[in-house]
Amino acid sequence: MSFAKPASRGTGQDGALRIGVIGAGVMGTNHGRVLAGLPHVELVGIVDPLPEHRTRAVDLIGCPTFTDLDGLLAAGVDAVTIAAPTHLHHQIALTCIARGIHILVEKPIASTVEEGREIVAAARAAGVTLMIGHVERFNPAVAAVKEAIKGEDILSIAITRVGPFPPRMSNVGVVIDLAVHDIDLIRWFTESDIVEVQPQLSSAVAEREDIALLQFRTASGVLAHINTNWLTPFKARSVTVATRGKYVSGDLLTRQVTECFGFQPDGSYSMRHLPVGHDEPLRAELIAFVGAVRSGGVPAVTGDEGVASLEIATQCLEPTVQSQAAQDRKKPRRAAG
Numbered sequence: 102m103s104f105a106k107p108a109s110r111g112t113g114q115d116g117a118l119r120i121g122v123i124g125a126g127v128m129g130t131n132h133g134r135v136l137a138g139l140p141h142v143e144l145v146g147i148v149d150p151l152p153e154h155r156t157r158a159v160d161l162i163g164c165p166t167f168t169d170l171d172g173l174l175a176a177g178v179d180a181v182t183i184a185a186p187t188h189l190h191h192q193i194a195l196t197c198i199a200r201g202i203h204i205l206v207e208k209p210i211a212s213t214v215e216e217g218r219e220i221v222a223a224a225r226a227a228g229v230t231l232m233i234g235h236v237e238r239f240n241p242a243v244a245a246v247k248e249a250i251k252g253e254d255i256l257s258i259a260i261t262r263v264g265p266f267p268p269r270m271s272n273v274g275v276v277i278d279l280a281v282h283d284i285d286l287i288r289w290f291t292e293s294d295i296v297e298v299q300p301q302l303s304s305a306v307a308e309r310e311d312i313a314l315l316q317f318r319t320a321s322g323v324l325a326h327i328n329t330n331w332l333t334p335f336k337a338r339s340v341t342v343a344t345r346g347k348y349v350s351g352d353l354l355t356r357q358v359t360e361c362f363g364f365q366p367d368g369s370y371s372m373r374h375l376p377v378g379h380d381e382p383l384r385a386e387l388i389a390f391v392g393a394v395r396s397g398g399v400p401a402v403t404g405d406e407g408v409a410s411l412e413i414a415t416q417c418l419e420p421t422v423q424s425q426a427a428q429d430r431k432k433p434r435r436a437a438g
């Protein structure tokens with residue numbers, strides 16, 4: 102594969118970075134809205150083949166739209182964010198990389214680990230910035246948990262990410278759609294690789310798994326657990342981390358983070374609320390992407406990290422590690438007695 106020279110790190114007016122968005126669905130529209138408000142960024146436009154999604158982008162953001170990627174590339178961009186359906190990430194990313202364009206790819210990086218690796222290799226060979234949209238890292242509550250456990254001896258992590266079925270079902274289940282966020286957080290909190298995976302999955306209503314209880318062990322010896330499903334009538338997202346000296350818990354929706362510490366032999370301890378910022382996570386993520394493009398430095402979430410999280414999520418779905426009991430949960434169950 103041959104590559105164009107990497108795009109300049111700001112060719113717009115007064116050196117603004119010219120950025121395009123690919124996909125005007127739920128995430129792409131949000132990318133466009135946020136990018137339109139960032140200083141020193143020129144939102145060149147949003148690509149989407151669906152006329153109604155382009156119209157919505159014009160109404161909400163007031164930016165130019167394009168029916169296909171070629172139209173956006175012809176307008177000239179330094180960077181793009183890719184928020185098209187996951188199965189298109191690979192092809193779109195490789196096209197942009199070949200043109201020397203810096204890219205932010207929504208999570209998960211691609212449909213398969215092999216495709217993810219190809220994106221990473223191509224970006225490296227072309228010398229373009231590649232960042233992955235694991236936006237939860239930019240949730241101020243998550244950042245407060247990360248700060249609270251800095252330097253601590255982490256023992257275990259438990260994450261809950263549950264809610265109702267999404268309005269539109271994509272072709273992935275809860276592991277790829279939701280748990281991949283938390284796999285990334287476990288790797289980031291522990292700064293260690295996941296080396297053991299014990300998944301329990303069930304497809305109670307949907308074709309793909311809609312309940313997942315996932316257990317992990319990291320190379321550093323941390324035990325971690327993710328409870329995720331689409332069968333809870335309300336959204337809940339929480340993280341707890343037990344370290345030798347602290348117990349930190351964060352609600353990622355209300356953004357309340359507390360820590361228990363100073364454990365005494367009589368069972369008493371102290372507790373305090375931790376300060377949490379107010380940033381919109383997507384805004385913080387896109388600011389980090391723009392910063393990485395401008396500096397040419399390592400982005401906040403690298404392609405390798407995106408591939409590593411996808412690889413663990415994929416392992417959770419391998420039939421060899423899944424229990425057979427996961428099959429056929431669709432019939433209503435009646436308690437005995």
Ligand SMILES: NC(=O)c1ccc[n+]([C@@H]2O[C@H](COP(=O)([O-])OP(=O)(O)OC[C@H]3O[C@@H](n4cnc5c(N)ncnc54)[C@H](O)[C@@H]3O)[C@@H](O)[C@H]2O)c1
Nearest residue numbers: 124125126127128149151154184185186187207208209236
């Ligand atoms: N970071 C997060 O929290 C988060 C949340 C939701 C979705 N996502 C990810 O974002 C991506 C998009 O998800 P979504 O929920 O916005 O989906 P969506 O279905 O709402 O949007 C996808 C859009 O891409 C458009 N599209 C289809 N083919 C295209 C093409 N060739 N070129 C350009 N656009 C094309 C579709 O018409 C649609 O408007 C997925 O990879 C998903 O995993 C991330």
